[in-house]
Amino acid sequence: MxxxxxxxxxxxxxxxxxxxxxxxxxxxxxxxxxxxxxxxxxxxxxxxxxxxxxxxxxxxxxxxxxxxxxxxxxxxxxxxxxxxxxxxxxxxxxxxxxxxxxxxxxxxxxxxxxxxxxxxxxxxxSSPRADPASDILSVEFHRGRALRALCAPDPICYTLQDQRYFSGLGNIIKNEILYLARIHPLTPGSLLALSDLERLLDCAVQFSSEWLHNKLRGQGLHPQVYQKEQCPLGHAVMKGTFGPSGGFKRLTWWCPQCQPAVLPGDGDPSPVTE
Ligand SMILES: [Zn+2]
Known part of the structure; x- marks a missing residue:
């Protein structure tokens, strides 16, 4: 993909x-x-x-x-x-x-x-697969549909790699925007505030656009957590293989300190204490 x-x-x-x-x-x-x-x-x-x-x-x-x-x-x-x-x-x-x-x-x-x-x-x-409504870099990107998908109770990293809603959002972008938005990859989307999900989408669009501009200028990408051992703040980065059962599993990197886990609680998401 x-x-x-x-x-x-x-x-x-x-x-x-x-x-x-x-x-x-x-x-x-x-x-x-x-x-x-x-x-x-x-x-x-x-x-x-x-x-x-x-x-x-x-x-x-x-x-x-x-x-x-x-x-x-x-x-x-x-x-x-x-x-x-x-x-x-x-x-x-x-x-x-x-x-x-x-x-x-x-x-x-x-x-x-x-x-x-x-x-x-x-x-x-026989046919192209692209649906511009699910392409984060397309002017036809359907933000409302993407937001609704992110609200699902599934881990947020599963939804981000669902090509029905996020075509063109590959594994590098997934890891980097979850770090930028400070969201743990296994957080159920339903536990996140709408403002957090909005911010995650903003990060997705901005990160992808910047990457494109760098690419066109012949410059490389400098990931913050993807395939890294430390986040930019010097914390040790964790690595795991996540994906829906029976679905496609992808290697995922995250910083447990910058992206604390959220436990299903009584409505008010609070970081897990180590
Ligand atoms: Zn960190």
Whole structure:
């Protein structure tokens, strides 16, 4: 599940090519027959998906039969996309060679521009999954619906990783915004005041927007608790694997001092004393 800022960077880089025809294909991908993409028109780009349609060619390649017409691209932690430039080696490898990264896929368009994809997995699928109402970085984000979801008696970290309400909110954002809002990840949403949930949503939107801006300037992310041993205040950070029973479990980091646990009590949430 891609994080919102990665998705938005993808959209910003790919949208100028929507409507253009692929003139030449390159890349090292062995999972995908990259030549299937030749002469196709880029119809749309959403999330981390490209829609390719047959371009005025009568015969469809055999390999294209039966597959969807959306190419889904998973970037994971190390994948990246570039427009009109290749990634260059930033340092020498162990043998002292300056070897540039090898792209998985290069799409050259008729305009002369090109898109380059590194360290990603690609597969054909039939439809995009995105619902802008659940995308925290979309102007169509439905804040009321997200707030109602957060009020559920489930642990708040389960609701945040529910892609029906929070698409693009991945594990890094989940951990960081719970820290910023000072909320323990296992707190049942129903025990939190509406003002706390509002603040959590504000943190989600602000953190994601800042991450996107940093990404576009080529700057990295500096998490406060995600994969950290200490929070910025020097407290030891805890780590656990949380998720709904029968559902997807994710590694979660939190600071027990900055994010004290809340016990189900008589309506008035109070921090647990150690
Ligand atoms: Zn702390």
């Amino acid at each position: 891609p994080e919102g800022p990665s998705v938005r960077k993808f959209q910003l880089l790919t949208s100028p090519f929507v409507g253009q025809v692929v003139a030449k294909v390159g890349g090292s991908s062995r999972k995908l027959n990259v030549n299937d993409l030749n002469a196709l028109r880029l119809q749309d780009s959403q999330d981390e998906e490209l829609q390719e349609a047959q371009h005025s060619r009568s015969e469809a390649p055999e390999a294209a039969e039966g597959r969807g017409n959306w190419l889904r691209i998973h970037f994971g932690m190390f994948g990246s996309i570039r427009a009109n430039e290749f990634s260059r080696a930033s340092r020498a490898n162990k043998r002292g060679d300056w070897k540039d990264p090898v792209p998985k896929l290069v799409l050259h368009f008729e305009s002369g521009g090109f898109l380059v994809f590194y360290n990603c997995r690609m597969l054909w699928c």
